[in-house]
Amino acid sequence: MKIIGNKITTNMSLFAFLGFLIIVFSFTSEHFLGIYNITSLLTNISYSGIAAIVLTLIIISRGLDISIGGVIGLTTVVIATLYSQSDPLPVWLILIIGLSTGALVGLLNGWCITVLNMDPIITTLGAMAITRGLAYVISDSQSILMFEDTTDFISNGTILFIPIPIILFLITALIFSIILHKSKFGRAVYAIGANETSASLSGISVKKVKMILYVLSGLAASISGIILVGQTSVGMPQHGIGTELEVITAVLLGGTALSGGKGTIYGTIAGVLILGVLFNGLTISGVRYVHLQIFQGILLLAAVATYEIKTRNEVAT
Amino acid sequence: MKSTLLKMSHICKSYPGVKAINDVSIDLFAGEVLGIMGENGAGKSTLIKLLAGAEKKDSGEIYIDEKKVDINSPKASQENGVSVIYQELITMDTLSVAENIFVGQLPVNKVTKLIDWKAAQKKSTEVLALLNSNIKPKSIVATLSVYEKQIVEVAKAIHKNAKVVVMDEPTAALSEKDSKSLFKVIENLKNQGVGIIYISHRIEEVFKISDRITVMRDGKLIATKQTKDAEKKEIISMMIGRELNQFFPEIKSEKKGVMMKVSDLNINGIIENISFEVKKGEILGIFGLVGSGCLNIARALIGVDDIDQGEIHINGKKTSIKNPKIALKNNIGFIPIDRKNEGLTLNFSVKQNLTLQSIDELGSSFIIQESIENSIAEKWVKKLDIKTPNIEVEVKTLSGGNQQKIVLGKTLEINPEILVIVEPTRGIDVGAKMDIYKMLENLCKEGVAIILVSTDVPEILSISNRVLVVSNGKIRKEFKKGEANQQELLYEASLN
Numbered sequence: 001m002k003i004i005g006n007k008i009t010t011n012m013s014l015f016a017f018l019g020f021l022i023i024v025f026s027f028t029s030e031h032f033l034g035i036y037n038i039t040s041l042l043t044n045i046s047y048s049g050i051a052a053i054v055l056t057l058i059i060i061s062r063g064l065d066i067s068i069g070g071v072i073g074l075t076t077v078v079i080a081t082l083y084s085q086s087d088p089l090p091v092w093l094i095l096i097i098g099l100s101t102g103a104l105v106g107l108l109n110g111w112c113i114t115v116l117n118m119d120p121i122i123t124t125l126g127a128m129a130i131t132r133g134l135a136y137v138i139s140d141s142q143s144i145l146m147f148e149d150t151t152d153f154i155s156n157g158t159i160l161f162i163p164i165p166i167i168l169f170l171i172t173a174l175i176f177s178i179i180l181h182k183s184k185f186g187r188a189v190y191a192i193g194a195n196e197t198s199a200s201l202s203g204i205s206v207k208k209v210k211m212i213l214y215v216l217s218g219l220a221a222s223i224s225g226i227i228l229v230g231q232t233s234v235g236m237p238q239h240g241i242g243t244e245l246e247v248i249t250a251v252l253l254g255g256t257a258l259s260g261g262k263g264t265i266y267g268t269i270a271g272v273l274i275l276g277v278l279f280n281g282l283t284i285s286g287v288r289y290v291h292l293q294i295f296q297g298i299l300l301l302a303a304v305a306t307y308e309i310k311t312r313n314e315v316a317t
Numbered sequence: 318m319k320s321t322l323l324k325m326s327h328i329c330k331s332y333p334g335v336k337a338i339n340d341v342s343i344d345l346f347a348g349e350v351l352g353i354m355g356e357n358g359a360g361k362s363t364l365i366k367l368l369a370g371a372e373k374k375d376s377g378e379i380y381i382d383e384k385k386v387d388i389n390s391p392k393a394s395q396e397n398g399v400s401v402i403y404q405e406l407i408t409m410d411t412l413s414v415a416e417n418i419f420v421g422q423l424p425v426n427k428v429t430k431l432i433d434w435k436a437a438q439k440k441s442t443e444v445l446a447l448l449n450s451n452i453k454p455k456s457i458v459a460t461l462s463v464y465e466k467q468i469v470e471v472a473k474a475i476h477k478n479a480k481v482v483v484m485d486e487p488t489a490a491l492s493e494k495d496s497k498s499l500f501k502v503i504e505n506l507k508n509q510g511v512g513i514i515y516i517s518h519r520i521e522e523v524f525k526i527s528d529r530i531t532v533m534r535d536g537k538l539i540a541t542k543q544t545k546d547a548e549k550k551e552i553i554s555m556m557i558g559r560e561l562n563q564f565f566p567e568i569k570s571e572k573k574g575v576m577m578k579v580s581d582l583n584i585n586g587i588i589e590n591i592s593f594e595v596k597k598g599e600i601l602g603i604f605g606l607v608g609s610g611c612l613n614i615a616r617a618l619i620g621v622d623d624i625d626q627g628e629i630h631i632n633g634k635k636t637s638i639k640n641p642k643i644a645l646k647n648n649i650g651f652i653p654i655d656r657k658n659e660g661l662t663l664n665f666s667v668k669q670n671l672t673l674q675s676i677d678e679l680g681s682s683f684i685i686q687e688s689i690e691n692s693i694a695e696k697w698v699k700k701l702d703i704k705t706p707n708i709e710v711e712v713k714t715l716s717g718g719n720q721q722k723i724v725l726g727k728t729l730e731i732n733p734e735i736l737v738i739v740e741p742t743r744g745i746d747v748g749a750k751m752d753i754y755k756m757l758e759n760l761c762k763e764g765v766a767i768i769l770v771s772t773d774v775p776e777i778l779s780i781s782n783r784v785l786v787v788s789n790g791k792i793r794k795e796f797k798k799g800e801a802n803q804q805e806l807l808y809e810a811s812l813n
Binding site: 178182183184185187188190191194195197198199200201202203204205261262 | 619621640641642644645646651653658659660661662663664665669673674676677679680683684685727
């Protein structure tokens with residue numbers, strides 16, 4: 001029961017920190033708790049939140065994906081370019097091609113990592129440069145306008161007054177928390193991250209599981225890209241710059257260990273919310289974007305430091 | 318009597334809920350080997366950690382050369398002349414032998430203040446020569462054998478002028494031949510006046526090389542005896558607190574048809590034309606010294622090592638075992654050699670480890686059904702008498718014997734028809750050993766074919782129906798039960 005106890009306390013302290021931030025910002029800005037701001041905050045975190053949920057599984061498996069931002073940019077450009085043709089394909093097909101873009105990048109990442117046994121950081125760093133570069137080449141470094149009903153609905157529509165991106169985020173979180181915490185596949189992900197040799201000797205198809213994870217991560221990044229196109233009505237190669245950092249920060253903040261085998265979806269949700277509240281609160285309190293980046297960097301380091309200190313204490317007791 | 322080098326007096330150490338060391342006092346004389354014996358969890362390792370400064374004692378005193386010392390860090394321990402060679406060697410594998418021996422104190426050129434490699438190599442060669450070793454100072458440690466790495470650790474201790482050298486299960490991963498060389502090294506250290514604390518489960522060894530034996534149980538010191546006055550049975554019964562009738566159970570079973578047939582198995586440069594059969598209900602022992610290839614035979618059978626040539630038939634059907642998953646599908650269960658890195662997932666709970674090989678059986682959908690998982694775990698905890706507070710604790714908190722039972726339970730859950738087990742009782746306590754032998758006996762009765770790869774000579778001779786001796790990648794000889802004694806087995810294994 002001890003493990004479960006720890007899980008709860010870790011997440012509790014994260015949510016307590018979140019509550020603290022909310023209280024602070026409700027004093028520093030009168031608009032913070034307004035319904036408009038809350039909705040826009042939640043909508044804004046949804047798109048990176050989806051990628052963060054999937055990345056949680058990758059980091060638990062002791063991998064990493066930093067090509068997320070590049071895939072987002074490439075997806076927006078692919079979609080907008082296809083739509084801007086004089087005789088465009090049907091929108092559903094364009095969206096499928098957009099999703100396939102991410103899936104394909106994920107497949108290639110997974111192939112390099114499992115078959116060629118390449119390091120995940122380096123592999124996806126390469127993929128990040130390639131996808132971003134491709135986005136610039138395809139778009140000729142231009143922004144491509146895309147006013148289109150379906151993407152507009154995905155990003156700005158509501159169901160029962162709830163914006164669709166938030167619904168997508170919640171559905172993703174729900175599905176993946178079941179997969180990670182309740183399913184056989186989730187158990188395999190933890191086993192691989194905790195001890196790959198033992199997992200493989202236990203009959204787990206390590207390569208297959210990893211491959212699936214990277215494909216899912218690519219897919220999630222493409223979904224984020226589609227949401228972004230709808231929100232901005234434009235596909236451009238700069239979309240998603242820095243998103244990988246944001247997403248990795250959120251996941252680590254949520255208590256997932258870079259060393260693998262540990263982490264929860266609830267933790268990541270807390271991490272995403274903390275990051276979102278902090279950015280939103282600081283922004284409407286008048287802090288400039290350039291300063292926000294510093295906060296983000298500090299938060300990332302603090303997340304990792306907290307984890308290290310906690311593990312050291314666990315070893316000591 | 319020689320002078321007292323080390324005295325640990327009334328040492329106590331508690332962890333939450335456990336008294337790991339309870340009022341233990343030991344002393345060690347110059348030029349003496351003190352064997353410390355005890356089952357896992359008896360407190361031997363904790364006692365050593367206190368001496369090494371890796372843990373802090375709650376109360377008690379430590380004297381070195383009859384002077385009270387305060388050992389509160391590994392550095393303080395080393396400065397007082399204590400050198401500990403842990404079971405899991407802590408050599409720096411990517412560096413050279415010389416760099417390991419001189420760690421942190423490489424000789425420097427007086428003028429340039431740069432490292433004087435020539436001097437470092439010359440001194441390393443000298444230290445290694447004291448140990449009758451011809452390891453090259455320039456060799457990278459990662460390329461050395463386990464024995465050679467141990468020698469490097471010993472050389473490091475000598476270089477630091479250690480007065481007290483502690484060896485924790487030093488022969489656990491050594492072949493018989495290397496163990497013998499190590500005993501010579503210990504003899505050598507003794508003659509130089511070094512005091513040695515020797516921790517081992519291998520009673521034969523401790524009797525052979527120690528001057529006195531201290532037995533610990535449940536954190537307490539049971540007795541310290543002169544080795545020449547002690548009897549093996551007596552020591553064992555002190556360790557386990559009850560009389561042991563025999564070392565090994567007689568495993569009797571009815572052997573029926575051939576379960577597995579291996580023909581002309583080859584791994585280029587490692588094993589050559591290995592052929593054998595195992596019957597249902599039979600234990601086939603495969604014995605060889607380290608590097609003989611017998612480990613690779615086991616690894617090929619479970620799909621870890623790729624074979625270049627040869628065929629495996631299971632129940633008369635030709636089967637290609639490309640990976641462990643396929644092995645498991647063909648009902649081949651296994652216990653790998655390295656419990657902590659291959660057998661278990663240390664951060665996982667008892668329950669999660671026990672069900673890891675049979676995840677697919679945990680419910681009909683993709684969701685794990687917790688009730689099934691719990692009942693599987695409870696079943697094995699009961700059947701194998703695994704001592705754990707509950708099935709939710711992480712396995713890293715359990716003793717080696719209980720961990721090994723979990724490795725066994727995990728693979729028995731797949732209902733194996735063939736069981737490939739490598740060093741199943743290495744480094745575990747006598748009680749757990751007996752439990753595991755008993756389980757193997759039951760499996761034989763149920764008709765499971767067992768392939769046992771072990772370097773433990775008495776073990777393999779006692780529980781196998783037949784023993785194949787492997788050396789240099791080839792099968793040299795086959796002994797039926799009772800045909801060979803320990804000397805003959807070792808002799809055959811050492812032939813090239």
